Amino acid sequence: TQLLEQSPQFLSIQEGENLTVYCNSSSVFSSLQWYRQEPGEGPVLLVTVVTGGEVKKLKRLTFQFGDARKDSSLHITAAQPGDTGLYLCAGVSNTGKLIFGQGTTLQEKP
Amino acid sequence: GAGVSQSPSNKVTEKGKDVELRCDPISGHTALYWYRQSLGQGLEFLIYFQGNSAPDKSGLPSDRFSAERTGGSVSTLTIQRTQQEDSAVYLCASSPRHEQFFGPGTRLTVL
Numbered sequence: 001t002q003l004l005e006q007s008p009q010f011l012s013i014q015e016g017e018n019l020t021v022y023c024n025s026s027s028v029f030s031s032l033q034w035y036r037q038e039p040g041e042g043p044v045l046l047v048t049v050v051t052g053g054e055v056k057k058l059k060r061l062t063f064q065f066g067d068a069r070k071d072s073s074l075h076i077t078a079a080q081p082g083d084t085g086l087y088l089c090a091g092v093s094n095t096g097k098l099i100f101g102q103g104t105t106l107q108e109k110p
Numbered sequence: 111g112a113g114v115s116q117s118p119s120n121k122v123t124e125k126g127k128d129v130e131l132r133c134d135p136i137s138g139h140t141a142l143y144w145y146r147q148s149l150g151q152g153l154e155f156l157i158y159f160q161g162n163s164a165p166d167k168s169g170l171p172s173d174r175f176s177a178e179r180t181g182g183s184v185s186t187l188t189i190q191r192t193q194q195e196d197s198a199v200y201l202c203a204s205s206p207r208h209e210q211f212f213g214p215g216t217r218l219t220v221l
Contacts, residue, residue: 006152031208042114042201042212043153088152095166096141096205100152 003027004091006101012109013079021074021104023089029099030092032072034063037086037103048092081108112136114204114213122219123192131187131216135204142185143210144169144177147199156200159185192220 005024013019023032031050035043047056049065049072056063060083062075076083084106090098115134123129135142141160145153155169159179170176174193179185189196197220203210 004152041214042203044212045209048208090153092208095158096208096210097143097155097158097166097169098145098153098210099155100145102152 004089004099004101006087006089006104008104009102010105010107012107013076013083014109015080017079019076019079019106021087021089022071023073023101024071025091026070027091028069030069030094032065032069033090033092033098034072034074035088035090037088043086043088076106079106084108114202114211116200116202116213116216118216119214120217120219122221124221125194126191128188128190129192129218131189131200131218133185133187133202133204133213135183135185135202136206136211137183139204139206139211140182141205141207141210142179143203143205144185144187145201145203147201147215149198153201156187189218192218194220196220 007022033048034046036046037043047063052067052069054065060077064073087104089101117132143158144156147153157177158166161182162179174190177187199215199217201212201215203212
């Protein structure tokens with residue numbers, strides 16, 4: 001069974017802070033996707049990483065795929081209030097079905 | 111353009127009743143997926159359609175769950191004799207190839 005472990009499960013962020021979310025698996029995936037989900041909505045695709053060692057940047061978000069294609073990370077630079085939400089990593093199977101991690105909830109520090 | 115739509119958006123039912131959840135995919139998308147999401151958690155795969163066929167039903171939790179797709183378009187997920195543990199958000203996604211586009215989900219509450 002392919003499983004994805006995400007950490008941390010919760011993150012409280014202050015505006016301007018940097019943070020990293022991790023996604024790890026014991027299985028190799030042909031590609032891995034990161035989604036962001038806001039309350040009451042479905043997940044929205046942020047990025048797909050395909051090649052081991054690949055790094056993709058989306059404004060203040062940097063995504064990395066591990067050399068062995070078993071792990072990935074999402075780094076946010078200078079977090080903004082609009083970055084809050086549930087971040088999900090998902091491994092893509094050969095049928096296209098997604099195997100999701102349990103998600104990381106980013107919330108603002110009170 | 112129109113995205114994936116799901117209905118109803120919310121459904122409250124009593125334990126033991128049957129429910130039907132509907133998904134209208136983006137026109138022309140051949141693949142359709144159903145997932146289930148418990149509160150604040152990741153999504154759990156249920157079933158995958160390619161056209162009207164379901165080559166992968168491995169995620170359906172029990173024989174109380176079934177799904178069909180007609181005309182390569184609309185899909186219905188049916189849960190018979192609902193149980194409290196069926197309470198969750200049921201999400202549908204359609205895909206032309208690699209990217210999946212999700213609907214807003216149906217929040218099912220079984221009392």
